Amino acid sequence: MKKFDEVLESLHPLERQVLKHLKDNQTARDIAKTSNMKEVEVMRALQWLETKEALNLEQTKIDTIDIDKNGTDYLEKGFPEKRFLKAILESSKALDKIREIAKLDKDETSISLGFLKRNGFINLGKEISLTNLGKNYINSTINEDFLKSLPKEKSKLSTNELNILKDLQKRKEIIKLNTKKIYTVKINDLGKKLSQSKLNLDLIDSLTPEIIKTNSWKDKKFRRYDVSASTGASYAAKRHIVSQATNNIRKVWLDMGFKEMPGPIVESSFWNFDALFTPQDHPAREMHDTFFVEGTAKLPDKKLVNKVKKEHESKWNYKWDEKIAKEKILRTHTTVVSAKTLANLKDADIPSKFFSVSKVFRNEALDWSHLFELIQVEGFVVDPNANFRDLMGYLKQFYKKLGYNEDQIRFRPGYFPYVEPGLEIDVFHPKKKKWVELGGAGILRPEVVIPLLGKDIPVLAWGQGLERGISQYYDITDIRDLYKNDLKQLRTSKVWLN
Amino acid sequence: MPKITLNKKDTLKLIGKNISDKQLSEAIPLMGTDLEHISKNEIEVEIFPNRPDMLSEEGFARAMSSFLGIKTGLKTYKVNKSNYKYKVDSKVKSVRPYCTAAVVKGLKFNKDSLLSLMNLQDKLHTTHGRNRKKVAMGVHDLSKIRFPLTYTTKPKSFKFRALEDRQEKTIQRILEEHPKGKDYAHLLNKKEVPIWIDAKDQVLSMPPIINSEETKVTIDTKDIFLDLTGTDPIAIDQALNILVTALVDRGGKIYSVNNTPNLNPKKIKININRLNKLLGTNLAKSQISKLASKMGLSYSQSNSTMLYPAYRADILSEVDITEDIAIAYGYNNFKTSLPNISTIAEEEPFERFKNQIGEICIGLNLQEVSSYHLSNKEDETTKMNTKVQTVKVINSISNEYNVLRPWIIPSLMNILKINRHNEYPQNLFEMGKVFIRKGINIEEPTRLGITLCNHNTDFTEARKVLDAIFSSLGLIPKYENTEHDSFIPGRVARVSINNKKVAYIGELHPEVIKNFNMDMPVAAIELNLSEIHKILN
Structure with missing residues (x-):
């Protein structure tokens, strides 16, 4: 003591x-x-x-219950499901119309639909109709009366009131519990x-x-202070975890002598696919994989377009359509940035090494393992003497700099329409104790390089996803959490210390 | 990429050797196939789209057997001459121009091998055949067909009994009612549809939709006729070759119809020096020869030619052979190297600038956030109480993400909305691209959005932040009154540098704040970083 x-x-x-x-x-x-x-x-x-x-x-x-934000709102405007029912009574049967009359936003509409269906208050068919139960429900004021009687101590509620409370607590921000x-x-x-x-x-x-x-x-x-006493929290503002990771990767490529390349997000199908020797009927170009943007894109100069067209028609044996090449899309990979950079290289620029770390887009539904916006780590080396072993060497060096040991990196055959030979990179996940696929690479096909560069020079190219690595670093299991922007998570997360 | 499930017992029998699961799971990825899993009775793999010949037990086993050194070398297939003939009506030209065919006899189907054939057809249809548009195929019981056949067209009033149907129906009805008709009717948009018909006017098939019930293959079928049609003559030949060679691997004998199939190996010239240079290897001709035979190829040393089987659909150039040699050599056997070439690293100047801005913002104790470029009109305009032009994404599967954001502040508002339960003050920034239509072009300037949010946040606080950023950049801003429906009238300014408009700043209107289900004051800034970068340079 x-x-x-x-x-x-x-x-x-x-x-x-x-x-x-x-x-x-x-x-x-x-x-x-x-x-x-x-x-x-x-x-x-x-x-x-x-x-x-x-x-x-x-x-x-002592627990007291009180009315919350939505509760106050509903008391004033009416509960969304009641507004919904009243709108049906006012003789509208189509959902859009009901939404409009009842002034319901997206969330409220789905809450109401769920609630009314569950309780058998409406019938859903081609038209929405009211059941007898639903008609009775319009005039019930149990919830409203209860809300008006608040605040109350929880231990003093009647059984009836407890049941009402239980139902209301299932819904967002109607009731708050103060302990x-x-x-x-x-x-x-x-x-x-x-x-x-x-x-x-x-x-x-x-x-x-x-x-x-x-x-x-x-x-x-x-007066002596208790220096071990805890104080209130103070947060250091930080870059977002994805920015930190992106900058870390950028630094690795810069360390390795690579030059960063910029490029737009809205691209033409020509650059994203055609210039990369992806035939116009290739499944990857279909609607369900690619986001198409309204409007048409301009094509580059005719000479280049014709060279690309010739490669497609002679090798893939179909009639190449300029209209398809002109479709505007959100880039599906940053290999498109590499293609454009290659097309602008002069003889004096060779050999050279390029990279980019930026967003690509896939028309997929969001779920725990899928994002529709992803960051791709892209790079290429154009060098008359480069070979397949060098490709593996650059990649190995990159992953070593990210902290993997030599024996935690492996290569196996892979396929992408614009490279040959192609490979996939796996790294060993020390916690899951299994190999995880991180990206693809290869040597660009002559059918890609010759039209863009005017001659056949080896171009080593690769593209990898970044999100998987970040999720691993932060122990994130639901990939959507990367862009959830929960301030508690961002404020208390450690900085990228790699 | 197509995933297929192979019958393990069947596959091992075709490989010709009993191989342990461990050996298989090591060899499969090295051969150039993604292994999903191996169970007691099944092998699930993902076949790369350039190798449709491996979409069945037969083709997969053939490649594996060769790769493992069990049955190596170029496999040759004999085509027996026959009198089976068909005519092609010129009317098909405008409907579905190309066709080819073959007969395979002496088959003994069982449940597994029949299923394997159906699966192979199915996979070829979706991948190599591009959902039957480019290539479609039909398999028929030869004993139910009378030669010569005709590939012709018929009007939609023409009747036949489609597979699984109880009676004859008009083509019109088949297209409207039959499940396959509904799925693929869009591929037939002309008045007449393509039909294979025999000497006794018996319909074989209506490509690319459905076969006739009358010529159906059953487990008792011994001899079959294959019809292929499509829009690409090379692709239909490749599909035919893949099918017939798979059937030969099951004990069948091929008979020609007209002059197909042609199973003579194909040739491609190979420059050994170029191949070695690309791989960084020093392989002698004899080694190349050995490696080639592991991939089912045959290298002729005397005239530097590689022979490859007619079922390979992926050989377009020398590099495709180069990869085969690399696979045979073993990716894990390559000694990696790092060239010693001198290149100068260079950060993209704008990225460097963005990081400098990021540092200033952190210094001002603003937390960076990061949101999607895709948003929706309601968030960007309605909720913000204003009209801004947005660029539409035509085919987004989500209504919440179907426009490209035209500004940053709404993204920040959504973040404030989900963080209502977290501690205040919540002072945020985000740097990112926004999308603005200019004529037929879409411009993608990068903007800095800042929101300050606390019970006592006001214009002055935001103004101090923006002034601090400008003074850190050595710029002198001019603030002018403006009107903007997202902000409180009289508390919003347009900011310019050298008469260039670069930013908005103001207190957000309470209605806007309420639209995002909040009740905390928000002051916001939207600054055009691309423009600032231009001014500074």
């Missing part, structure tokens, strides 16, 4: 004030009354005294001794410019 004097000297003015009025078995409210202090101040002082082991606080809980904790003081020996001590010591509490200027500290003692 700390020395009694030290404890005495560490007492905060609030603690001293409380100690003067402290009696066993009192609550914070009692002390506030006798000491003429605010209840929060008393509470704070009591908690400090508890950490100093001068007393114990015994806790009892009030009441603390009773159990004083001990140290506490008693402190309360009987001379408490009006002349200690310096906060150091002020005045005190420093006048030297008044010289013949006084400073």
